[in-house]
Amino acid sequence: MVETCGVGMDANGTVRWGILATGGIAERFATDLRTLDGAEVVAVASRTEASAKDFADRLGIPRAYGEWAGLLADGDVDVVYVATPHHAHRAAAGLALEAGKAVLCEKALTLNAREAAELVALARGRGLFLMEAMWMYCNPLIRRIAELVRDGAVGEVRTVQADFGLAGPFDAGHRLRDPAVGGGALLDLGVYPVSFAHLLLGEPAAVHAHARLSPEGVDLNTGMLLGWDSGASALLSCSLEADTPMTASVTGTAGRIDVPRGFFFPERFTLHRAGREPEEFVPAEDPHSLRHEAAEVARCLRAGATESPLVPLDGSLAVMRTLDAVRDRVGVRYPQEVTPA
Numbered sequence: 001m002v003e004t005c006g007v008g009m010d011a012n013g014t015v016r017w018g019i020l021a022t023g024g025i026a027e028r029f030a031t032d033l034r035t036l037d038g039a040e041v042v043a044v045a046s047r048t049e050a051s052a053k054d055f056a057d058r059l060g061i062p063r064a065y066g067e068w069a070g071l072l073a074d075g076d077v078d079v080v081y082v083a084t085p086h087h088a089h090r091a092a093a094g095l096a097l098e099a100g101k102a103v104l105c106e107k108a109l110t111l112n113a114r115e116a117a118e119l120v121a122l123a124r125g126r127g128l129f130l131m132e133a134m135w136m137y138c139n140p141l142i143r144r145i146a147e148l149v150r151d152g153a154v155g156e157v158r159t160v161q162a163d164f165g166l167a168g169p170f171d172a173g174h175r176l177r178d179p180a181v182g183g184g185a186l187l188d189l190g191v192y193p194v195s196f197a198h199l200l201l202g203e204p205a206a207v208h209a210h211a212r213l214s215p216e217g218v219d220l221n222t223g224m225l226l227g228w229d230s231g232a233s234a235l236l237s238c239s240l241e242a243d244t245p246m247t248a249s250v251t252g253t254a255g256r257i258d259v260p261r262g263f264f265f266p267e268r269f270t271l272h273r274a275g276r277e278p279e280e281f282v283p284a285e286d287p288h289s290l291r292h293e294a295a296e297v298a299r300c301l302r303a304g305a306t307e308s309p310l311v312p313l314d315g316s317l318a319v320m321r322t323l324d325a326v327r328d329r330v331g332v333r334y335p336q337e338v339t340p341a
Helices: 024-033 049-059 068-072 086-098 113-126 140-150 185-201 291-303 313-330
Strands: 015-020 039-045 063-065 079-082 102-106 130-133 157-165 206-213 219-227 233-239 248-252 255-259 269-273 279-281
Touching: 015 024, 015 068, 015 291, 024 039, 024 049, 024 291, 039 049, 039 068, 049 063, 063 068, 068 086, 079 086, 086 102, 086 113, 102 291, 113 130, 113 313, 130 291, 130 313, 140 185, 140 248, 140 255, 140 269, 157 185, 185 219, 185 233, 185 248, 185 313, 206 313, 219 313
Parallel strands: 015 039, 015 079, 039 063, 079 102, 102 130, 157 233
Antiparallel strands: 157 248, 206 219, 219 233, 248 255, 255 269, 269 279
8 A cells, every 4th residue: 555655754865763662662673773774763752851861862862852742743753663551552653643753653553453443544544654563574584484375385274373471470560460551461472473373364253262360450371262264273372471482383284384482583484395305494684673664664654655565554453353352252451441330
């Protein structure tokens, strides 16, 4: 989908980034942007001036704002990277779009599908670029896996397996245990296995799930079984209590692809086909870098595209619907979703 984007760049074609939030993922993104030609971080914003200034000083960013409005009004900012916790994605990305900025918003895109649909409608209505920061989809090896599956290298897909779990423990005060900020394993970790399955099979027709919940009401350990009309199924899991293998596989009628630990930023994968020697694929560049998603944003902006074909908005909406269905099955609702009596 290519339309007029309405976002400018400097005379040299440099994409100028503003970073909204100053947590660990924001620092990693800003650091990785330094390795990307034609990209520059020109401003950072936080809810406090001290946090923004400290971030800017450490990373050599020219301007620091102690509130979001300053960054969104900055005429030198072409695109805003939203790195806030999940509960603030809708507000932060929405304000950036209303200010005429292109947006790259961390995953999960929002707390729920309703908020995601609102953001997508806002971006499309204003002809502005919006992309979920599902960096896995931009990873060269993940793209190669998807290409092999599309080309029939494993035949018709029958099963997908993927997991992402951390050992913890996370105490009750940790953001991952806080329902008010979208805590729980699903939105932070489970979004990766779910997105991996969506990439290969699309939106499922059936969603089953079981979870262990914390006293605060977020999911600590979640298992998911997704089903498609083709007969394919996906067995997925996420955990804040167990160091899972963090592997993935896709099996079809003619072969299998195995992705080792760290499947969401794979250092290699192996294609197995009957009657052939296993084929190992390795990346030509750093698989751990966030620069791949930033490069995709820059490519789209320079082309005047309002959506990325690698991380399409309809796909992000479908993932959010699946995440909503999982939460519905296991009984997780965030405070923002509860209607007052």
